[in-house]
Amino acid sequence: MKTAYLAPRDFLDELLGELGEQTRIQAVHGRLVVTTGPAVSAAWAQNVWFDPKELRFESVGGAARALRSIQRSWALHSVVLHRRARLIAEKLPKVGGRRLAFPASPPSSPIGSFTLLEPDLMLASANCSSPFPNGEVEFVEDREGPASRAYLKLWEALTLAGAHPKPGERCLDLGSSPGGWTWALQQLGAQVISVDKSPLADPIARLPGVSFLKRDAFTLTPGAVGPVDWLFSDVICYPQRLLELVTRWLDSGLCGKFVCTIKLQGKAPGVQDRHAIRSLGQIPGSTVRHLYHNKHELTWTLLAG
C-alpha cells in the first residue's frame, strides 16, 4: 500500500521532515510526496491521497473513462505534462471553482485526485482527506468589513471543524488586533472579548457585541474572564507559551472549544517547539494542521464539550 501527501505551496521541506520521521518516502513529484505504507499523521499535508494506484491508459479519453468508472469527481494536481493532464481533466465533471459563502458545510461528495507521471501513466486516488480539490478552500471574501485577511484561516478552521460559535456564545479572542477574527466572530452573533496589547481597528472596536481589553494574553487568567464557549488565539508566541496557555484553560474547565494558531519562527522548528507542537497534538480530540490559509504556522483545534 502507498499513501501520497500534498504539501502546501512553499512548505514541502516541512512535510518531508515530518514524514521522514515516520514512514519511507518512495518518490517526490513536485509537492506530492509518495510513501510506502498506510497514512501517518501529517500536519503539513494539505491533502492526503489514500491508497493511490498507478493506472496505465492509451488515450486522453481512455484516462478520463478509467477515472469516471471509479467515481464521478476528480481534481487534477498537475506536476508534469500539464497540457495532456488538462485535456483529461476537461473530459471529467468540473470540480471546484465555486467559492464557499461562510458559514457553509464543505462539499459532501468525495473528490479523488490524480496526476500524470508519464504520458500514459497516472497516479490516482479515489479517497482523499480533503473535501476540497487539492485541499484548497476558497471563500467568498468580504473586502470591506474585516480589518485583515486573517479571518480566512479562522473561517477555514471552523468550516473543517464543522462547527462555529452560535449567536450569544461567549468567545475570547486573544491576539486580536487589528480585528479580522473578532469581526468574523461578531458577524456570527457571538459576544466577543477581544484581547491584544495593540488596539483594534476603530470600526471593529465599535461593533456591537465586541468588548476590547488592552492586555497581555498570558497574564489574563481564566478565573478573571470566567466561562467562555470558545477560546481563539492568534497571538504571536512560541509554541511552548501557547501550550501553557491552553493547558491553563483546559485545567480550569472554563472552556471546551479552541482554535489556536501555532506560530513558527525559522524554517525548521527547534526541539522545544517540536515538543510543544507534539504535546498540543496529543491533547485528546484535537487536531494540528496546516490550513490552506495558514502561512508559516499551524492551527490547533479542539472541540470538546
Ligand SMILES: C[S@@+](CC[C@H](N)C(=O)[O-])C[C@H]1O[C@@H](n2cnc3c(N)ncnc32)[C@H](O)[C@@H]1O
Ligand atoms: C497575527 S496578529 C493577529 C491578527 C488577528 N487575529 C486578526 O484577525 O486581525 C498577532 C497579534 O498578537 C498580538 N500579541 C502578541 N503578543 C501578545 C500578548 N502577549 N498578548 C496579547 N496580544 C499579543 C500582537 O499585538 C498582534 O496584534
